[in-house]
Amino acid sequence: MLRVENVSKTFNVNTVNEKRALNNINLKLHQGDFVTVIGTNGAGKSTLMNAIAGVFNIDSGTILVDGKDVTKLKESQRAKYIGRVFQNPLAGTSPNMTIEENLAMAYKRGQKRGLRLALNNQKKEFFKSSLELLELNLESRLQQKVGLLSGGERQALSLLMATFTKPKVLLLDEHTAALDPKRAELINKLTKKIVQNEKLTTLMITHNMEHALKLGNRLIMMHQGEIILELDELQKKKMTIKELIDAFEKLRGEQFALDSAVLG
Numbered sequence: 001m002l003r004v005e006n007v008s009k010t011f012n013v014n015t016v017n018e019k020r021a022l023n024n025i026n027l028k029l030h031q032g033d034f035v036t037v038i039g040t041n042g043a044g045k046s047t048l049m050n051a052i053a054g055v056f057n058i059d060s061g062t063i064l065v066d067g068k069d070v071t072k073l074k075e076s077q078r079a080k081y082i083g084r085v086f087q088n089p090l091a092g093t094s095p096n097m098t099i100e101e102n103l104a105m106a107y108k109r110g111q112k113r114g115l116r117l118a119l120n121n122q123k124k125e126f127f128k129s130s131l132e133l134l135e136l137n138l139e140s141r142l143q144q145k146v147g148l149l150s151g152g153e154r155q156a157l158s159l160l161m162a163t164f165t166k167p168k169v170l171l172l173d174e175h176t177a178a179l180d181p182k183r184a185e186l187i188n189k190l191t192k193k194i195v196q197n198e199k200l201t202t203l204m205i206t207h208n209m210e211h212a213l214k215l216g217n218r219l220i221m222m223h224q225g226e227i228i229l230e231l232d233e234l235q236k237k238k239m240t241i242k243e244l245i246d247a248f249e250k251l252r253g254e255q256f257a258l259d260s261a262v263l264g
């Protein structure tokens with residue numbers, strides 16, 4: 001479903017700030033794979049997501065989504081294949097629009113022109129039943145401005161909007177990092193439910209090792225623009241947080257940042 005082949009990206013070429021952010025990355029995700037992505041600060045995790053989403057041109061390599069070569073497509077052209085949720089709950093929704101208007105906007109993204117009108121009457125019911133999945137009672141607040149929602153509610157809505165049109169690939173860029181632990185837990189639960197229900201092919205960046213091990217069926221660890229460790233489903237199930245940190249230290253001979261945030 002997603003193939004990243006020999007992808008490299010260097011920023012600020014030929015300047016003192018030159019930075020090779022991605023160094024010959026190879027990654028293959030099958031339909032329904034849910035891969036958590038961990039790594040040190042500046043490892044290239046967000047850059048990998050930006051490369052997949054088409055935020056910039058990569059220097060070399062190929063990106064295929066569902067067999068289609070999207071390497072040369074602009075970000076806007078890839079948007080129909082790719083759903084994305086960012087760390088900041090304010091990023092995914094429009095505060096001055098109602099919940100219903102935000103959903104309608106997200107819905108339009110995946111529709112062919114002709115279908116839009118035909119489905120118009122069923123839209124409200126569809127929005128309501130989708131919101132029910134979140135179990136936040138947002139279905140009874142369709143006319144409320146999104147700016148009035150809490151960070152957690154907004155992030156839940158962003159997640160729903162990003163997955164509304166069943167994207168081929170879902171990119172979650174530390175999407176629970178700005179939330180308190182209880183809200184983060186809720187969004188993680190929703191993420192798991194939506195990804196499983198829709199069988200979405202998903203990449204999720206997190207600094208929380210517990211979340212990285214608990215969610216998804218595969219895990220990758222990045223460091224200095226490279227994937228330095230890959231765990232399959234079985235290896236991931238068996239792995240403890242301590243073993244994961246030990247594996248990192250062994251691979252790079254560096255002390256991992258053992259702060260409380262990392263350990264969740």
Ligand SMILES: Nc1ncnc2c1ncn2[C@@H]1O[C@H](COP(=O)(O)OP(=O)(O)OP(=O)(O)O)[C@@H](O)[C@H]1O
Pocket residue numbers: 011012019020021039040041042043044045046047048
């Ligand atoms: N648009 C850009 N212009 C210049 N340098 C960039 C750009 N985007 C990323 N970088 C650099 O590339 C490197 C990788 O950054 P990236 O944001 O991908 O790291 P990350 O693994 O997501 O880190 P973090 O966990 O801290 O968010 C960093 O050194 C960063 O400063």
